[in-house]
Amino acid sequence: MSTQAEKAARFVALHQQCFITPNPWDLGSARLLEAMGFQALATSSAGLAWSRGGADMSVARPAMMAYLRELCAATTLPVSADLQNGYGDAPDVVHGCIAEAAACGVVGASIEDVGGDGAAILDIGLAVERIRAAAQAARALDFPFTLTARAENYLYGKPDLDDTIRRLQAYQEAGADVLFAPGLSKAADIRAVAAALRRPLNVMMGLPNMQLTLRQLEELGVRRVSVGGSLAKAAYDALTRAGREMLERGSFDYAQTALSSGDINTILARP
DSSP, rough: OOOOOHHHHHHHHTTSSOEEOOOOOSSHHHHHHHHHHOOOOOOOOOHHHHHTSSOOTOOHHHHHHHHHHHHHOOOOOOOEOOOOOSOOOOHHHHHHHHHHHEEEEEEEEEEEBTTTTSSSBBBBBHHHHHHHHHHHHTTSSOOOOEEEEEEOOOGGGGOOOHHHHHHHHHHHHOOEEEETTTOOOOOHHHHHHTTTSSSOOOEOOOSSOOOOOOOHHHHHHHEEEEOHHHHHHHHHHHHHHHHIIIIIIIGGGGGGGSOOOOHHHHHHHOO
C-alpha cells in the first residue's frame, strides 16, 4: 500500500504529461474507475451531493471530510478533493479546510473564487489572499500537496478571458500549483490561457458542445483534464432512461447492456 507521500509524488509527476482525473461520485464508482486503469481521481462536489439526494453545494464540511476519509481508504490512487470555495470566505477558514482535507488522505485539492453564498465571484484581492492561505497550509505539510486554484468566471456567466487569465496568474503567484478555469470551451481560449501560465493548466471536459480530444488538449498546452459531475450525470441519465422504459413501455431492455452483477462483484471484491 502506497503512503500518502508516495501518492502525492505520483500525482505531481503525472502533471509532466496530459492526463485524465475522472471524477467518481461514490466509493463504488471510484473503485471501478481505478480498476479500469486511471492513474488518479478527483472528487466531484456535485456528484457527491446528488448521491446524497441533494443539490450541488449542499454537502456540509463535516460530511465532505467524512467522505474524503472513506474514499481515500477505498482506493490506492492519488485523490484530489473538490473543496468548493473552501467552506468560507475568510483566508483562515480556507487554510484550515486544506489542512483538514490533507489529514483525510487526499494529496491535492481545488479552491474556487466564489463567495460563501455561491452567488458571485469574489474580488480578486480577497481571492488571492485565500489562495495564499491555502498555499501556506499546503506547504506546511510533509508531502507535496497539489493546490489547484479555480477561476469560476465561465461558470458564473462572465466569459471574460482577460480577467480569467489575470486571476489565474495572480493565483499562480500566490502559490497555486495548478490553475483551472472550468467552462473554457474554445481551443483558442484554452491555448491562450495555457500560454499565459507557468504552471499546469487543468481543463474540464464533459460539458455540452465540447468536442476536444485528450490529444488535442495536450497540443493546446493542457496538463490535466477533469470531467466534473458529468460521469454522475451519465449514470443518472442511464437510470432515468431505464425508469422511463419501465413506466412508458413496460419493458426491461436496459438490462441487456448493463454491467453484470458478476463483473461488478469481481472488481469490487478485489483488495
